[in-house]
Amino acid sequence: MSVDDSSTDVLGTLQDWFEEAAAREDDPDLDALSARERGALKRSRAMATLLDDAIPIPVIGYRVGIDPVLSIVPISGDLAGAALSMHIVAEAARLGVPPKTLALMIGDVAVDTVTGSVPVAGTLFDAVWKPNRRNVARLESYLENRTDVPTE
Template identity: 40%
Template sequence: MSNYPHRPAIESDGYAPTLKRLNQISRLLDNAITIPGTQVGIGLDPILGLIPIGGDVLGLMLSVYIIIESARLGVSKASLSRMVVNIIIDALIGAIPMLGDFFDFAWTANNYNIKLLEDYLNSPGEKKKADQGFIIALFAGLFLLTIVLIALPVILIRMLWNALTSS
């Protein structure tokens, strides 16, 4: 379930079912299949990234679900911000043809985000939740990123097509 064997606080606070589901999603996206003879895993995210234009957007949307659930669990602004930075890095570099496909295999943003969530849920002391305005701003930014990930390849393909057909 957890990457950490000693997590009594998480189980006792009722976070275990959500955390288990998020761990499964993260594993599916980042390292569902282990390459035989190695500890390297390949998940759905790098495979989706091979699909032109829409693949990276679909991977981003699946990654955002982990952030939505983390916000619902009351994760702090700082942790949510780090989670968003992880998937922005994954989405922007992953959108670069060829280089991004290799990067997606190495950068496991969802695993990093699950670790941030677990660390937050297991940390002792007062837990300060992110306010609703902050969460709305984060998701508005992610929505804009989605638009950019769709528009940028379309614009580049159109420019390439125009360059090829005008000569």
């Protein structure tokens, strides 16, 4: 196997992971979304999966993301997790999610950041509480329930 073959395998695996993370069976009707909205939703889902559910824990069948792993590093790890979590909020803001919903999303990120910064207990909290999944659900709810029809 050449170097090019292994890099193609890695990129293919990352592409497969992204597609799996971005797709869900309980999707809003993706055909009703604009290309911009579909892209934002896919990116948000992939980020939430990375932060909240990317790493399976053998034996117990539970998944954690990189957020609790990052929170092992004091302060800077929690701030890095918050910055990544804000990507979902930024995608939602670009799509016109109402300010009240954005405030709830930011509140979830803030609670995760502050609570996650507590040594040991904060890391355990990060492993259990999944604010990014919750924020993606809020984005999906907005896209499903709005009254205006997107135009491209």
